[in-house]
Amino acid sequence: MPVTDSVAIADGRIIALGEDDVSSVRGEHTEVLDLGGATMLPGFVDAHIHPVMGGLRRVQCDLSELHDLCAYRDRISDYAATHPEAPWVLGGGWYGDVFDGGFPDRRELDSLVPDRPAALGSHDGHGVWVNSAALAAAGITDETPDPPGGHILRDAEGVATGMLVESAADLVYDVIPPVEPGEVRAALLDAQSYLHSLGVVAWQDAAVGEALGLPDCYDLYCELAESGALTARVTGDLWWYPDRDLDQIESMTKRRDALSDNGLTFSATAVKIIQDGVCENFTAALTRSYHQHPHEHGMSFIEPQQLRRVVAALDTAGFDVHLHAVGDRAVRESLDAFSDTANADDRRHQIAHIDLITPEDVARMRDTGVIANIQPLWAREDPVLVETKLPFLDEDHQNWHFAFGSLAEAGVPLAMGSDWPVSSPDPLWGVHTAVNRTAPAGDPHAQDEHSQTVPLLAEQGIDIDAALHAYTIGAARAARLDEFCGSIEVGKDASLVVLDADPMTADPRHLSDIRVREVFVRGVRV
Structure with a gap:
């Protein structure tokens, strides 16, 4: 990551660095911008994000900036009252720790939305809270069996509670009226501005296809790129449908190849596969049982031998593979699959999340060259972690929790992303947490003193240089965008961010206080 004092830009590209070279290309019509002591970095790249979902949530019943049951009640009631024309009340962003037992109940939502179906996704995207009308609309009764890869939560009497986990959420998503194309377009453009x-x-969209209850946005990305409205550079990860066979690779290849060498800001060079769930609902796949739950080991959504076949076929077809793996068993199954790939053509295979990992698999990641696609904002002792996750992990699992430091020390390439709207897409908040292992002061989900002062495994923090690298050139490489962005180098896009303080010299405890002053995308101030 070169450091310089001057940058020259023409036609959206960096053409010179350093005062002498910059002076030599300055002309009478050159616009000169003096930063006045501010710090300019390469623009941030988000290696794992869901912008359509994030954009839609901003215009639906958005609970993501709240962390209190009373506040949820007020927001849901107000939204329902101000949107009487909506056939469904939709939204999400709730956190389980505000509810008794860690999960919401349909009766609570029935009292807030008694007149029509309501479906509110959890902040992590791995469950949906629905009312009785939504259960009825989906045909879900107390006798409905759990679908493969999902759970319909039930109370002690066997009554469906209105909490649908993983693939069970699709039973409701399948009957929700589709979002209008104009709404999806507006949501993506709003997300881009945000x-x-x-x-x-730039970013890597981790779900391009009919996934997570959302429409396929491939054509929309193409349209926005062709019109110039997609100012960000985007790599779309084509969604792997686990209920389909390897023949889906043919259509994926056509989608990828249709975008090759056309100069657009959108490409589709990767495939996203979900291998497990999350720890909070016991669907993350663990090598040992959940603490005090001896019969719960989580779920492998794709049988490990089949996963190996899928990954090998995608690698042969020239795709980068982006695997969601939260639990240490899912990470191991992912590494087993990657061990069969030749990796001869500069693949950018990656494992996302890696909440838990064993020491031996840290070494395996280094040896296979797989990128660790990490979400740094999760690595702190906030109420969600302390109340709804840590109690279900044994001591050894807790000691290898978000092991960023161990991964970095071993030489595993790091890329950072937010998983927005699961968590805030603010890169400086992510950098702050990666370094300090504590929560940013402004985070509404961690306003207690413990979250902001007591680090989660302080030895697993990384230094500021490594964190910035992972949120710029590291993330750009994971998204196969490093030709264009991620560092300040001649020939790259002039996509840059100006900060009001230098993160390299700032007090690490106050990294999240740094503010963005200006942002340029290919030389244009946005």
């Missing part, structure tokens, strides 16, 4: 305001100039 991300630009945080200094994000």
